[in-house]
Amino acid sequence: xxxxxxxxxxxxxxxxxxxxxxxxxxxxxxxxxxxxxxxxxxxxxxxxxxxxxxxxxxxxxxxxxxxxxxxxxxxxxxxxxxxxxxxxxxxxxxxxxxxxxxxxxxxxxxxxxxxxxxxxxxxxxxxxxxxxxxxxxxxxxxxxxxxxxxxxxxxxxxxxxxxxxxxxxxxxxxxxxxxxxxxxxxxxxxxxxxxxxxxxxxxxxxxxxxxxxxxxxxxxxxxxxxxxxxxxxxxxxxxxxxxxxxxxxxxxxxxxxxxxxxxxxxxxxxxxxxxxxxxxxxxxxxxxxxxxxxxxxxxxxxxxxxxxxxxxxxxxxxxxxxxxxxxxxxxxxxxxxxxxxxxxxxxxxxxxxxxxxxxxxxxxxxxxxxx
Numbered sequence: 001x002x003x004x005x006x007x008x009x010x011x012x013x014x015x016x017x018x019x020x021x022x023x024x025x026x027x028x029x030x031x032x033x034x035x036x037x038x039x040x041x042x043x044x045x046x047x048x049x050x051x052x053x054x055x056x057x058x059x060x061x062x063x064x065x066x067x068x069x070x071x072x073x074x075x076x077x078x079x080x081x082x083x084x085x086x087x088x089x090x091x092x093x094x095x096x097x098x099x100x101x102x103x104x105x106x107x108x109x110x111x112x113x114x115x116x117x118x119x120x121x122x123x124x125x126x127x128x129x130x131x132x133x134x135x136x137x138x139x140x141x142x143x144x145x146x147x148x149x150x151x152x153x154x155x156x157x158x159x160x161x162x163x164x165x166x167x168x169x170x171x172x173x174x175x176x177x178x179x180x181x182x183x184x185x186x187x188x189x190x191x192x193x194x195x196x197x198x199x200x201x202x203x204x205x206x207x208x209x210x211x212x213x214x215x216x217x218x219x220x221x222x223x224x225x226x227x228x229x230x231x232x233x234x235x236x237x238x239x240x241x242x243x244x245x246x247x248x249x250x251x252x253x254x255x256x257x258x259x260x261x262x263x264x265x266x267x268x269x270x271x272x273x274x275x276x277x278x279x280x281x282x283x284x285x286x287x288x289x290x291x292x293x294x295x296x297x298x299x300x301x302x303x304x305x306x307x308x309x310x311x312x313x314x315x316x317x318x319x320x321x322x323x324x325x326x327x328x329x330x331x332x333x334x335x336x337x338x339x340x341x342x343x344x345x346x347x348x349x350x351x352x353x354x355x356x357x358x359x360x361x362x363x364x365x366x367x368x369x370x371x
Contacts (some may be wrong), residue, residue, distance in 0.1 A: 047123035059087065060103040061118065067111035071118055073102060077244035079121040080145040106141070113137035120150050131157055136175060143179035155184045164188065166195050174212065192219060193226045243359035245282075250317055250356075252280035256287070257328040289313070319353050 018213035050072070058069035077084035083104070090102040106114050113134035116126050120138075131138065135157050142150035158164065164172055164187070173188035174182075192199055199205055209216050255261060261283045290308045298304040321327050 037145060042330065044123045044125055045299055048119065048125065050092040051119050051122045058101060061114065062103060062105045063105070063111040063114045064107050064109070067114070067120055069111070069114060071121075075122060076118075080147055082145045091193055109141060110134060112272075113141065117141040117145075117147075117150070120146070120153075126153075132163070135161075135163065136172065139175065139179055139181065139184075143181075143236040151179070151181060157179050158184060159187055164191060166198045167202055168204065169195075169199060170202065170208050174215070176210065177215075183358055189219075189222065193223055197224050217332070239355070240359055243356045246279065246316065246352075247356050249286065249313065250320055252282040253313065253329055255280055256283060257330070261287075286313070316349075316352070319349055320356070343367050 020065045045129065054070040057072055059071045059076060061069040061071060064071065073087050077087050086104050087102060090104060106117075112130060115128055116134055116138050122128055126138075131154075135154050139154040139158075142148070144152060156171070169188050169191050173178060173185060173192065176185035176188055252261075255278075260278070261278050290304060292306050293310050295302050296307050314329065314331050315335050316322065317329050318332045318339075321329070321332050321336075324333040324336050327333070
């Protein structure tokens with residue numbers, strides 16, 4: 001007992017431990033990574049002026065046709081790891097020769113495209129009309145010098161400005177694959193599948209057949225697969241349409257036999273002024289089947305196709321009906337009793353009934369059932 005009391009006293013006298021620094025660290029990290037960060041227009045203008053006026057620029061960029069763009073090594077190095085490596089390599093050579101400015105070369109694209117690219121590294125801004133003209137060249141530069149946010153801007157610009165046509169889609173598709181631009185390549189791929197007939201006759205397609213035979217085979221395979229999918233889609237839609245029509249015919253049959261449709265009758269029957277037309281379009285067709293069945297001499301043995309269709313309608317209803325004891329549709333109970341006696345539950349009929357019910361997404365109540 002004394003030992004326990006002594007331990008309790010020691011626990012009371014011990015100071016409380018300080019809180020763990022996890023919460024404060026997480027808070028600072030979340031604040032630093034917070035997306036709610038806005039840059040004022042004045043700040044962007046300052047960075048643009050720094051690029052335009054080349055104040056204390058220490059790097060010269062050589063472009064095609066003798067063009068030279070002046071920039072700042074610190075900004076280029078922080079924006080692009082590729083440019084940083086190039087500048088570090090040049091710096092080691094410049095140290096041996098005093099008074100020489102570092103210079104790098106960016107060739108293979110127009111000088112204006114390089115200007116758009118370097119300006120974006122300063123202020124993350126660009127001029128719409130110039131980007132419209134050089135979007136593909138800037139896309140190549142953003143990929144070559146590892147600027148992912150500029151690459152996304154180029155993709156969005158090409159997609160939103162409707163710059164892709166049947167004449168240039170093959171070239172843009174190949175460029176998007178080389179530059180690892182997934183959204184742009186996916187859009188071009190779908191565009192090619194949609195307008196394949198007109199695209200297959202363009203110069204871009206002929207050039208691709210000579211230079212990229214593997215890509216041509218992949219696109220042709222995609223066209224075949226897309227055609228198969230479209231045909232399957234049309235087939236399923238037509239099937240669903242047939243199932244919907246059968247379901248509506250079953251509803252119309254119950255409506256005629258239970259409620260008694262007031263709009264059907266002879267062909268020259270005229271509706272009253274206050275009479276509302278029947279909502280079931282199949283009522284008139286069912287009435288014509290019943291009238292034909294009543295006076296047909298070949299209805300037995302399946303010799304008449306119209307009578308055979310009516311027999312099939314009545315049997316389909318009996319397979320959908322939930323309670324044949326209270327059903328007023330003719331021969332509903334007889335069909336069920338006949339199937340039970342002969343054990344005639346055909347697989348095709350079960351599949352048909354299931355598809356009809358699923359076409360309307362119903363449970364079957366109160367007139368229909370999967371049984």
